[in-house]
Amino acid sequence: NAGVMQNPRHLVRRRGQEARLRCSPMKGHSHVYWYRQLPEEGLKFMVYLQKENIIDESGMPKERFSAEFPKEGPSILRIQQVVRGDSAAYFCASSPTDRGLSMNTEAFFGQGTRLTVV
Amino acid sequence: QKEVEQDPGPLSVPEGAIVSLNCTYSNSAFQYFMWYRQYSRKGPELLMYTYSSGNKEDGRFTAQVDKSSKYISLFIRDSQPSDSATYLCAMSAGYGGATNKLIFGTGTLLAVQP
Numbered sequence: 434n435a436g437v438m439q440n441p442r443h444l445v446r447r448r449g450q451e452a453r454l455r456c457s458p459m460k461g462h463s464h465v466y467w468y469r470q471l472p473e474e475g476l477k478f479m480v481y482l483q484k485e486n487i488i489d490e491s492g493m494p495k496e497r498f499s500a501e502f503p504k505e506g507p508s509i510l511r512i513q514q515v516v517r518g519d520s521a522a523y524f525c526a527s528s529p530t531d532r533g534l535s536m537n538t539e540a541f542f543g544q545g546t547r548l549t550v551v
Numbered sequence: 552q553k554e555v556e557q558d559p560g561p562l563s564v565p566e567g568a569i570v571s572l573n574c575t576y577s578n579s580a581f582q583y584f585m586w587y588r589q590y591s592r593k594g595p596e597l598l599m600y601t602y603s604s605g606n607k608e609d610g611r612f613t614a615q616v617d618k619s620s621k622y623i624s625l626f627i628r629d630s631q632p633s634d635s636a637t638y639l640c641a642m643s644a645g646y647g648g649a650t651n652k653l654i655f656g657t658g659t660l661l662a663v664q665p
Contacts, residue, residue, distance in 0.1 A: 542596070545592075
């Protein structure tokens with residue numbers, strides 16, 4: 434019973450390139466959340482998606498960042514024209530319902546993708 | 552002012568000590584309170600979840616919520632070196648749509664010395 438799978442685990446991009454981060458939720462989960470963790474900071478909410486829908490993108494930067502969760506396949510967080518400030522750990526989490534991560538259930542965070550922009 | 556404040560530490564204690572970790576918050580809409588443990592270069596894992604004010608115990612861990620003071624705590628009894636990690640408090644206004652996103656504290660780095 435695989436957990437939330439994120440790939441790649443580590444990603445190095447040069448300034449100006451595009452970064453694509455993938456998240457496969459746990460089997461049967463149709464709700465995905467993306468969080469970003471900067472050094473010395475806690476996790477910051479970015480976006481909440483259901484299959485084919487963006488529910489809450491209030492934490493997403495207005496430019497260069499986009500996310501999708503298609504009917505088939507993993508959720509993708511896309512960062513265009515990366516800058517050094519995008520270097521961070523990006524975590525994905527999933528849940529089976531719209532009750533999100535607030536219920537007392539097994540933790541559903543992935544291991545994260547560590548993006549380094551050089 | 553941040554919505555959730557947490558002392559970053561680091562906190563160093565001897566094995567067997569009682570550890571107290573705390574967070575304060577400013578948003579009265581928060582209804583759900585969680586503690587996550589995060590080992591270095593790993594994803595967060597849920598330790599404790601509470602809804603109402605009061606105490607909740609699970610093994611060596613006790614979570615405490617005081618909504619009137621907007622203050623939550625996590626106590627670890629008989630701490631072990633394997634408890635060494637970063638502890639993150641997290642809060643949510645509820646579930647359904649945009650309200651179930653988690654707001655995290657910055658995390659407290661704990662080191663339990665053998």
